[in-house]
Amino acid sequence: MIYVISGPSGCGKSTLIKSLMARLPGLQFSVSHTTRPARPDELEGRDYYFITRERFEEMKAGGSFLEWAEVHGHLYGTSLDEVNEKSRQGDLILDIDVQGARQVKKKLSGVRFVFVVPPSYPELEKRLKQRKTDGPEAVAVRLKNARQEILESAIFDYLVVNGDLNQALEELKAIVLAHRCLFERRQKEFREILKSFKSWP
Amino acid sequence: MIYVISGPSGCGKSTLIKSLMARLPGLQFSVSHTTRPARPDELEGRDYYFITRERFEEMKAGGSFLEWAEVHGHLYGTSLDEVNEKSRQGDLILDIDVQGARQVKKKLSGVRFVFVVPPSYPELEKRLKQRKTDGPEAVAVRLKNARQEILESAIFDYLVVNGDLNQALEELKAIVLAHRCLFERRQKEFREILKSFKSWP
Numbered sequence: 001m002i003y004v005i006s007g008p009s010g011c012g013k014s015t016l017i018k019s020l021m022a023r024l025p026g027l028q029f030s031v032s033h034t035t036r037p038a039r040p041d042e043l044e045g046r047d048y049y050f051i052t053r054e055r056f057e058e059m060k061a062g063g064s065f066l067e068w069a070e071v072h073g074h075l076y077g078t079s080l081d082e083v084n085e086k087s088r089q090g091d092l093i094l095d096i097d098v099q100g101a102r103q104v105k106k107k108l109s110g111v112r113f114v115f116v117v118p119p120s121y122p123e124l125e126k127r128l129k130q131r132k133t134d135g136p137e138a139v140a141v142r143l144k145n146a147r148q149e150i151l152e153s154a155i156f157d158y159l160v161v162n163g164d165l166n167q168a169l170e171e172l173k174a175i176v177l178a179h180r181c182l183f184e185r186r187q188k189e190f191r192e193i194l195k196s197f198k199s200w201p
Numbered sequence: 202m203i204y205v206i207s208g209p210s211g212c213g214k215s216t217l218i219k220s221l222m223a224r225l226p227g228l229q230f231s232v233s234h235t236t237r238p239a240r241p242d243e244l245e246g247r248d249y250y251f252i253t254r255e256r257f258e259e260m261k262a263g264g265s266f267l268e269w270a271e272v273h274g275h276l277y278g279t280s281l282d283e284v285n286e287k288s289r290q291g292d293l294i295l296d297i298d299v300q301g302a303r304q305v306k307k308k309l310s311g312v313r314f315v316f317v318v319p320p321s322y323p324e325l326e327k328r329l330k331q332r333k334t335d336g337p338e339a340v341a342v343r344l345k346n347a348r349q350e351i352l353e354s355a356i357f358d359y360l361v362v363n364g365d366l367n368q369a370l371e372e373l374k375a376i377v378l379a380h381r382c383l384f385e386r387r388q389k390e391f392r393e394i395l396k397s398f399k400s401w402p
Binding site: 114115117118119120121122125143146147150151153154156157158159160161170171173174175177178179180181182183186189190193194196197198199200 | 375
């Protein structure tokens with residue numbers, strides 16, 4: 001099963017995904033390609049594949065991306081190779097923006113779309129200012145983009161309001177766990193149980 | 202949202218439902234009518250509405266039941282009044298057998314069906330013998346019925362294997378919680394957030 005998780009910058013999505021992966025075994029994370037420079041705490045191959053704009057355009061022209069988008073002046077893309085390889089190993093999480101989510105929705109079926117939102121505009125503003133990674137102008141751009149993303153979020157299946165982090169984490173976990181309980185995904189387990197019932201008098 | 206939870210006698214369904222309701226707020230339990238005598242620990246109106254066979258037949262003839270079934274020689278039924286009243290107060294859990302589940306599936310849409318199974322035949326046999334509420338003959342009947350129920354379980358949406366109680370409980374909880382996160386069920390919350398974004402520059 002593939003999960004697309006989107007949400008405005010500052011909604012706490014990355015923290016949520018990291019906590020989810022630490023708590024729920026059997027999850028894979030799709031590492032995106034980006035032209036954005038690495039932040040001090042980011043690792044090549046773990047957080048992103050950091051590439052030049054030239055290489056990005058080459059891959060794009062070669063049809064290597066499932067989705068790509070330009071966000072805040074940088075290019076981000078999910079390669080098909082990454083999705084194919086990781087989804088064979090377990091449930092796969094894609095952390096992408098709303099533009100990207102729309103492209104995935106058109107190309108793949110059976111994907112679940114989760115939208116993470118901050119509880120309100122003032123709360124998002126507060127969080128973005130507290131992060132101190134952006135100046136006032138960058139914060140203003142992020143807030144404007146946040147509004148646009150929220151306006152375009154109708155394509156999503158699930159809504160997680162990240163007011164309380166633990167509550168939001170529990171909800172995200174529930175979404176993944178509930179899908180693992182679907183009858184059609186437990187056929188193998190079910191057949192084993194059925195067999196044990198049939199082999200007795 | 203209405204959840205039908207079924208599973209063979211001895212699968213641990215009642216314990217699971219009780220624990221779920223203790224842990225997850227906002228859940229209602231649909232109390233069935235039955236002609237079975239009350240067990241020492243059961244309370245009228247909490248576990249069942251205990252009625253005579255005559256009264257049951259009257260209600261059945263009057264179209265009062267959403268579903269009814271005869272199980273191990275006793276009649277069980279879910280009244281429409283009970284479902285209408287309780288489902289207005291929150292998510293509603295129906296603890297009914299496979300025959301009843303099939304009737305609900307025909308009559309109501311949007312219901313989620315969860316099937317709880319023991320991990321294997323020998324394990325179910327062990328549990329039924331340990332309960333000591335039934336003699337060897339009753340245990341044999343329950344095992345035979347369990348096999349039949351498992352064979353007919355294809356109508357269910359979710360499968361919860363009750364090997365480890367905590368794991369099964371977490372899965373059941375996840376199924377309910379995930380549905381509460383559905384975008385269409387969070388319209389009111391979403392509109393409030395949207396409003397706060399629209400009212401800022």
